[in-house]
Amino acid sequence: MTEVFLAVDAGNTKTWAGLTTADGELVGLVRGGIGDIYAPAGPEAAKAVVLGLVGELLDGAGLRPGDVRHSAFRLAGVDWPEDAQFWTAALRELFDVGSFSVKNDGFALIRSGRLDGQGISVVLGTGAALAGRGPAKEWALSWWLQHPLGGQGLVSEALRAVYLSQLGLAQPTKLSAVLPSVFGASTPEEMLEATTHRGNPSTFATLAAHAPAVLALIDEDPVVAGLVDTQADRIADYCLSLIAACGLADDATVVVGGGLVREPGAPLYEALRRTCERRGLSLDVRHTQDPALVGALLDAIAEGGATPTEAARRRLSAATW
Incomplete structure (x- = not known):
């Protein structure tokens, strides 16, 4: 057999x-x-x-x-x-x-990046799952330690950007006109109630499902572009922490995949590559559709x-x- x-x-x-x-x-x-x-x-x-x-x-x-x-x-x-x-x-x-x-x-x-199982994986879907394996140890970065990442994190931060804009504490954003209807509301105030009232149906998965509506504005709204760049910067920080903890080299392979970055040119993946280049990091960042x-x-x-x-x-x- x-x-x-x-x-x-x-x-x-x-x-x-x-x-x-x-x-x-x-x-x-x-x-x-x-x-x-x-x-x-x-x-x-x-x-x-x-x-x-x-x-x-x-x-x-x-x-x-x-x-x-x-x-x-x-x-x-x-x-x-x-x-x-x-x-x-x-x-x-x-x-x-x-x-x-x-x-x-x-x-x-990890093995979609390197078959020997060494390196870092960044899975970006509903949330984010990051882990590293090297000569020192293997370590999964706890969900509870991370900033809000992945689809759920992006949408949560987009909602916050809308509310801060409404309060006059942040710059205007096109998200204020786009997101309410996505959540079945007419105004940001109605959207806030719909997503926070007792018994509301919002979960990590339902929030993450609206990530495409946020990313669709990336080329025309600097607020959205900033949210993506911030998430990419945080992912790079976590990768560096995993490299140090697991005893990996500075040019360790980082394989990036998941539903939020399914296509090679996905905005968050490209933002991560730009972030590594801007910061002079030598990470071997690879995309996978696996x-x-x-x-x-x-x-x-x-x-x-x-x-x-x-x-x-x-x-x-x-x-x-």
């Missing part, structure tokens, strides 16, 4: 689970809901999503958990040891035999004792997502 490797990438908008062979043949792929134990639905709901997808994936492939060589779980919300312990206990219910690893979803993209699950599957292959190859990465990247 051909050995298979399993990986899960769980986030605040969706969760993917996949099975691959060591040479990158995608054996199975399923998608489900939110797999972050810090999401409003809580840890048991996230557990149900992840375990349900794994069960669906294995059933679809006609496999049992014991048939999997190794599994890599890259999960949003694995911020503290007790979070990893929660998932380890939950997964042990399913994988009573066999090996698996549990890490923050920030690690998922879904984070591709990197997680490469992690599963490597941790399972096989050697991930560039051919396997290309094959997984070219799969239908």
Whole structure:
């Protein structure tokens, strides 16, 4: 029987689970809901999503958990040891035999930058997940430590820019005319109430969904351009911190991907490149269109004792997502 490797990438908008062979043949792929134990639905709901997808994936492939060589779980919300312990206990219910690893979803993209798993990953989607792995240690930058980043951070800061402008404390912005209708309101005041009243439906995911409306103004509104540049500057700072903590070289590979920067010319990715150039940083910044699950599957292959190859990465990247 051909050995298979399993990986899960769980986030605040969706969760993917996949099975691959060591040479990158995608054996199975399923998608489900939110797999972050810090999401409003809580840890048991996230557990149900992840375990349900794994069960669906294995059933679809006609496999049992014991048939999997190794599994890599890259999960949003694995911020503290007790979070990893929660998932380890939950997964042990399913994988009573066999090996698996549990890490923050920030690690998922690293092997899409370098197959040896060394470097930094910056995943920009609903939020941001940053992690580094080097000769000194591996470290995921806690969500709770970061400035607001990713789609949710961008929209939150855009809303703040509108309100500060209304108060006369910041420069006028075209966001004041554009964002209210996006949130189903007529004025900034109505938008503020719609997004903050008791029982309002706003979540990280619903806020992040409006990031395209903000980015659409980047070439005509200096406020929006400033928000993007500020986020890029903060990401560069965090990358430098990860380099120092993990013992990486100054020219470490930084792989950038995720829904907010899906295309190579995405505004935030280009802003990060400009920021590194302006600051004289020698970071090897690379863009990837790989879904984070591709990197997680490469992690599963490597941790399972096989050697991930560039051919396997290309094959997984070219799969239908």
